[in-house]
Amino acid sequence: MTCLLTIETSTQICSLSLSINGKSIMNKICTKKKSHASLLGAFTLEAVNYVRKNNYTINAVAVSAGPGSYTGLRIGTSEAKGLCYGFDIPLITIPTLKIMAFQAIHNLSLSFPNSIYCPIIDAERMEVFTVLYDANLNEICPLKVDTIDENSYKEFLKKRTIIFFGNGLNKCTNLIKSPNAIFIKDIYPTAKTMIYLAETAFAKKEFTDIAYFEPFYLKEYQTTVT
Incomplete structure (x- = not known):
């Protein structure tokens, strides 16, 4: 057990x-x-x-x-x-993005076969944390901090459907206009x-060293004035 x-x-x-x-x-x-x-x-x-x-x-x-x-x-x-x-x-x-992609694939793979999955987490301003996965959770593009514009993922969208989801989704919907772009809410x-x-x-005994592990921040912490 x-x-x-x-x-x-x-x-x-x-x-x-x-x-x-x-x-x-x-x-x-x-x-x-x-x-x-x-x-x-x-x-x-x-x-x-x-x-x-x-x-x-x-x-x-x-x-x-x-x-x-x-x-x-x-x-x-x-x-x-x-x-x-x-x-x-x-x-x-x-x-984190793998967790989101797993959920999306589990929910949507039958409806969108052979699609690319793009989990997006808001990284403040116009930046997002993102990565591209295929339906087997293999990385197509590596994890990165990205700035979304009208040309984002253009080469992929010419050939395949991309499913976008996550709390940074609103940064994509007004800029990415391809008919192959599908935006799915409420996946987190x-x-x-x-x-x-x-x-x-x-x-598989894929364990992490407890003493040395630090989360994948990707960006330096920034303080804000309220």
């Missing part, structure tokens, strides 16, 4: 899931902005108490590795590392979506 705890805090959504053999047995999620610091600890405590009450053993913790919100990623990573140190269990890290990374990817990594 494999019991995994997955944590996702890379966007405005804070979520945690507890799974047994790939099936979620506890799922906590909040879509309220800036809730991560106050809620993630409470979600974790509830999950740990559930595990102890039912005599389970958490085998590993998986955390969304970024890119995304600097603060959110720091909170999720700190919680995951603390659990791994405390329970002496391995850490699994999964790229969650801890529950991570379960399959975390189970796969656990089975």
Whole structure:
């Protein structure tokens, strides 16, 4: 029996899931902005108490590795590392955009065969974090910070459909006008979506060094005046 705890805090959504053999047995999620610091600890405590009450053993913790919100990623990573140190269990890290692409492929692949999947996370101003995947989660273009304009992905769009999704979607809809561009709302990374990817990594023993891991920020942290 494999019991995994997955944590996702890379966007405005804070979520945690507890799974047994790939099936979620506890799922906590909040879509309220800036809730991560106050809620993630409470979600974790509830999950740990559930595990102890039912005599389970958490085998590993998986955390969304970024890119995304600097603060959110720091909170999720700190919680995951603390659990791994405390329970002496391995850490699994999964790229945030891969989590989003997995969800989109799972939901849409039958409707859009042979399409390219483009998860997009808002990186402030006109920039986004993005990567291109095929339907088997193979990278077609690597992870990068990109500035969206009317020529973005033009060469790919000449030949294939690209599915765009994520919280940076609004930066694309008014600029990318190709008939091969399809924009899908309400796809975002969650801890529950991570379960399959975390189970796969656990089975392959694809663990991350707890001491040295840092989230994939891609951009320097910038302070703002309010």
